[in-house]
Each structure stands twice: as structure tokens, then as C-alpha cells.
Amino acid sequence: MSDSTQKIHHLMKAFDNPEFIKSPTARIIRILSEYLEPEARFRRYKVRDTIVFFGSARIRSREQVLADLERENEKPEGERRLDKLNRDLRMARYYEDAVELARLLTEWSKKLKEKQRRFFICSGGGPGIMEAANRGASLANGKSVGLNISLPFEQFPNHFISNELSFEFHYFFMRKFWFVYLAKGLAIFPGGFGTLDELLEVLTLIQTKKLRKPIPIVIYGREYWREIINFEALVKWGMISEDDMKLFHFADTPMDAFEILRDSLEALYGEEIEESPFY
Numbered sequence: 001m002s003d004s005t006q007k008i009h010h011l012m013k014a015f016d017n018p019e020f021i022k023s024p025t026a027r028i029i030r031i032l033s034e035y036l037e038p039e040a041r042f043r044r045y046k047v048r049d050t051i052v053f054f055g056s057a058r059i060r061s062r063e064q065v066l067a068d069l070e071r072e073n074e075k076p077e078g079e080r081r082l083d084k085l086n087r088d089l090r091m092a093r094y095y096e097d098a099v100e101l102a103r104l105l106t107e108w109s110k111k112l113k114e115k116q117r118r119f120f121i122c123s124g125g126g127p128g129i130m131e132a133a134n135r136g137a138s139l140a141n142g143k144s145v146g147l148n149i150s151l152p153f154e155q156f157p158n159h160f161i162s163n164e165l166s167f168e169f170h171y172f173f174m175r176k177f178w179f180v181y182l183a184k185g186l187a188i189f190p191g192g193f194g195t196l197d198e199l200l201e202v203l204t205l206i207q208t209k210k211l212r213k214p215i216p217i218v219i220y221g222r223e224y225w226r227e228i229i230n231f232e233a234l235v236k237w238g239m240i241s242e243d244d245m246k247l248f249h250f251a252d253t254p255m256d257a258f259e260i261l262r263d264s265l266e267a268l269y270g271e272e273i274e275e276s277p278f279y
Contacts, residue, residue: 030170030171034169034170034171034174034175035174041164045143047118047182048117048118048182049118049119049120049182049183049184049269050119050120050121050122050145050183050184051105051119051120051121051122051184051186051261051265052122052123052183052185052186052187053098053101053102053121053122053123053129053130053132053133053186053187053189054124054186054187054188054189054191054194055094055098055128055190055195055220056128056189056190056191056194057126057127057128057129057130057194058128058192059088059091059092059094059128059129059132059189059190060088060091060092060095060127060128061092061095061096061132062089062092062095062096065085065088065089065092068085068088069082069086069089072085094129094132094189094220094221094224095128095131095132096132097220097254097257098129098132098136098187098189099132099133099135099136099139100136100254101133101136101187101220101254101258102121102132102134102140103136103137103139104136104254104255105119105121105136105137105258105261105262106121106139106140106141106142106144107140107142108258108262109142110140110141110142117184120137120142120143120145120165121133121137121144122145122146122147122182123145123146123161124146124147124149124175124179125157125158125166125167126146126149126156126157126158127156129189129191130146130158131158131160133187134146134160134161135158138160143162143164144160144161144162145161145162145165145166145167146161146165146166146167147169147178148166148167148169149169149175150169150170176198176201179198183215184213184215184265184268184269185216185217185261186202186215186218187218187220187257187261188219188220188225188248189220190220190221190224196228196229199219202217203217203244203247203248206247207240207244207247216249216261216264216265217247217248218250218251218257218260218261219248219250219251220252220257221252222250222252223252225250231245
């Protein structure tokens with residue numbers, strides 16, 4: 001075999017070349033991959049509609065916080081740092097409430113008639129409220145979706161996500177696309193920058209009619225959210241209209257949130273349901 005023949009034999013196709021695929025030139029290919037691969041998997045597993053949970057990765061379960069408090073109390077009194085753990089214990093109720101809400105929604109969804117849509121619980125795939133949502137679905141023996149994002153800290157897939165519906169994204173905007181595209185309901189639990197970003201972007205899309213499908217939105221935890229965002233002040237200063245306040249509902253218990261979402265979804269997507277534009 002000649003040298004030229006050997007050279008041709010060892011040439012690499014562009015799509016097999018990791019150096020090219022990871023280069024700035026191939027960015028559009030990577031973006032398309034984060035659209036096409038999830039689309040194919042959602043089709044395969046017949047995921048048409050989701051109820052999305054947003055909330056902090058930093059909120060932990062009551063069990064985890066109590067274990068840390070016990071360890072802290074074993075230290076000498078002068079070395080104890082209880083303020084943060086007592087705050088974490090107060091916030092842990094939101095983890096437990098998210099578990100219960102996801103469980104209630106999954107049990108309700110599984111009882112829907114065959115012709116009706118199945119509403120899969122969907123989270124950001126990480127710890128905290130995201131884990132709680134997937135955990136609640138798992139307790140009801142239901143499948144759930146996790147749309148994880150690669151970050152240098154905090155974010156790692158929780159083990160309650162259904163294996164076949166666990167995704168890892170590089171691009172935030174593609175992850176957001178999949179949150180919103182299949183969403184038929186939202187539950188917004190306390191969170192930080194990421195949760196605020198997700199909540200306000202969805203409200204903006206609905207307000208500007210870029211998102212035309214009706215999506216019932218539950219903002220969970222009045223005590224937290226009324227301190228974080230003064231929605232009434234936005235109305236007072238003319239930055240939003242009074243009608244914009246109708247885009248969401250507040251809830252403070254899992255049952256209240258469940259009833260708002262269930263009643264809204266049954267009214268919007270009754271027995272006669274058109275096929276999702278996804279198909």
C-alpha cells in the first residue's frame with residue numbers, strides 16, 4: 001500500500017473529529033444537537049406534556065438538615081454555627097412540600113384516561129427543589145424528566161430522575177427551550193438568580209404573547225416571594241398592568257397548589273384534546 005493510500009485511509013470525517021466538533025466553528029452543530037437529541041428521546045418515550053418545577057438547588061430536605069444540626073450540636077458550644085442551619089431547617093419545608101406536590105400531581109396524572117395527556121413532572125435535574133420534584137414523582141411510581149445543566153458548582157443529576165429522561169445541557173437557552181416547549185403547568189418554589197430568571201422569562205413570554213398556549217403558574221410560598229418581588233409595586237408604578245397579576249396564582253400548601261394546577265389543566269385539556277404541535 002502506498003503512502004498516499006495510507007493517508008487517505010486514515011482521514012477523519014468531520015463529525016468524528018472531536019477537535020472540530022468542540023470548536024467555535026461547530027457551535028451551531030452543538031446547539032442543534034441539544035435540540036434534536038432531546039426531541040428524538042421525548043418522541044420515543046411519548047413525553048408530550050410536562051409540569052415544570054423551578055426552585056433553588058440549595059434547599060435541602062429536613063432529614064439532611066437535622067443530621068447536620070445533630071453533628072453541629074456535638075461540637076463545643078463556642079464552635080457551633082447554628083444560624084445557617086436553623087435557616088436551612090426553616091427552608092426545608094419547601095423541599096418537603098415540593099415532594100408532596102409532585103407526588104399528588106403524578107398520582108393524578110396516572111389516573112387520566114388513555115386518550116388524555118400524561119403530565120410528566122420535569123425539573124432542572126439537580127439537587128434541592130429539583131431533586132424534591134423528581135423524588136415526589138418517584139414516590140408515586142411515575143417517570144419524570146431532568147434537564148440538567150453543566151455548571152462548575154452545585155449542579156449534578158439527582159438519582160430520582162428516570163434514567164431514560166435524564167438530559168445534560170451545555171447551553172442555558174436550549175435547556176430553557178425544553179422547559180417551556182413541553183410545559184403545560186409551572187410550580188415556582190423559592191430560589192435565587194436562576195429561579196428568578198426562569199420565572200420572569202416565562203411571565204415575559206406570556207405577557208408579550210410570544211408564548212401563546214395557556215400555562216397555569218403557581219408561585220409557591222407567599223412569605224418568601226412577597227418579600228423578594230413586590231408585584232403590587234410593579235402595578236402601582238405602571239410597569240405591569242393589573243391583568244398581568246392574573247398570569248399566576250400564589251399557594252402555600254401542596255394541596256392548594258395541586259388543586260390550582262389540576263383544575264386549570266382539566267379545564268384547559270379536557271377529554272377532547274388536540275395533538276401537541278410537538279408531533
